[in-house]
Amino acid sequence: MILEFDLGNSRSKWRMLEESRVVDRGVTDDVSSLALDHWPVSRIRVASVVSEALEQKLVTWAQRTLKITPEFARTSASCAGVKNVYAEPHRLGVDRWLAMLAAYSQCDAGVLVVDAGTAMTIDYVDRGGQHLGGYILPGLRLSEQALLRDTSRVLFSEPVVPSTTPGCSTGEAVRHGGYFAAIALLEKAVSQGRTLLGEDARALIT
CATH class of the missing domain: 3.30.420.40 (ATPase, nucleotide binding domain)
Structure with missing residues (x-):
C-alpha cells in the first residue's frame, strides 16, 4: 500500500492506494495528528510546495509512526516525455510539473x-x-x-x-x-x- 500526500499552500491532502486503487483519502491541517498506522503502508510519496520546515514535520511523523522515510517528487529537466522549458528546472513548482506529466500521459x-x-x-x-x-x-x-x-x-x-x-x-x-x-x-x-x-x-x- 502506498500513502500519498499533496502538501499545498492552503491545505494538505492525503490518499491511500492499494494497487493503484484509492481506498481512503482525507484532508488535514496537521499531518502530525494523522492516525494511519493501521494501514500496512510500504511507501510514502509526497508532492509539496510548502516550506522545508513543514516537510520535515511530515518526515518526522512518518519515520516515528510508520517507520518509513517519505519520497519527495522533485522537478527535473525532463521526465516521462515532457521537457521542462525553465533554464533552472528546479525553480518550476513541482505541483505544476506533476500536473503536466499526468496530463501529457493522458x-x-x-x-x-x-x-x-x-x-x-x-x-x-x-x-x-x-x-x-x-x-x-x-x-x-x-x-x-x-x-x-x-x-x-x-x-x-x-x-x-x-x-x-x-x-x-x-x-x-x-x-x-x-x-x-x-x-x-x-x-x-x-x-x-x-x-x-x-x-x-x-x-x-x-
Missing part, C-alpha cells in the same frame, strides 16, 4: 493544463512533450482577499452564490467579478492554446 496531442487552487497556474505542453511555458496568477480567493484588504469601502458580509451575471450588490459585484475574470482568462488561454498547440489540443483543468 493525451495524444498538445495539452493546456490549468490548476485552479490558491494560485491559478496555466501551462502549455506541445504534442512532442515540450513545455512552452505558462502563467501564475492569484486564485479566486486570493484575488477577492486582496480586493477587500486593499480597499476601504469595498465590503460585504452576506453570502453570495458564485455567478458571472452582473452583480446587483457589492458582494455580488466582487464575487461575480472574480468568476467573470477567471472564466475570461480561461477562454483566452484556450484560444491561445489552439494557436500554440494546434486545433486538436486538449484542455485539462484541476
Whole structure:
C-alpha cells in the first residue's frame, strides 16, 4: 500500500492506494495528528510546495509512526516525455510539473493544463512533450482577499452564490467579478492554446 500526500499552500491532502486503487483519502491541517498506522503502508510519496520546515514535520511523523522515510517528487529537466522549458528546472513548482506529466500521459496531442487552487497556474505542453511555458496568477480567493484588504469601502458580509451575471450588490459585484475574470482568462488561454498547440489540443483543468 502506498500513502500519498499533496502538501499545498492552503491545505494538505492525503490518499491511500492499494494497487493503484484509492481506498481512503482525507484532508488535514496537521499531518502530525494523522492516525494511519493501521494501514500496512510500504511507501510514502509526497508532492509539496510548502516550506522545508513543514516537510520535515511530515518526515518526522512518518519515520516515528510508520517507520518509513517519505519520497519527495522533485522537478527535473525532463521526465516521462515532457521537457521542462525553465533554464533552472528546479525553480518550476513541482505541483505544476506533476500536473503536466499526468496530463501529457493522458493525451495524444498538445495539452493546456490549468490548476485552479490558491494560485491559478496555466501551462502549455506541445504534442512532442515540450513545455512552452505558462502563467501564475492569484486564485479566486486570493484575488477577492486582496480586493477587500486593499480597499476601504469595498465590503460585504452576506453570502453570495458564485455567478458571472452582473452583480446587483457589492458582494455580488466582487464575487461575480472574480468568476467573470477567471472564466475570461480561461477562454483566452484556450484560444491561445489552439494557436500554440494546434486545433486538436486538449484542455485539462484541476
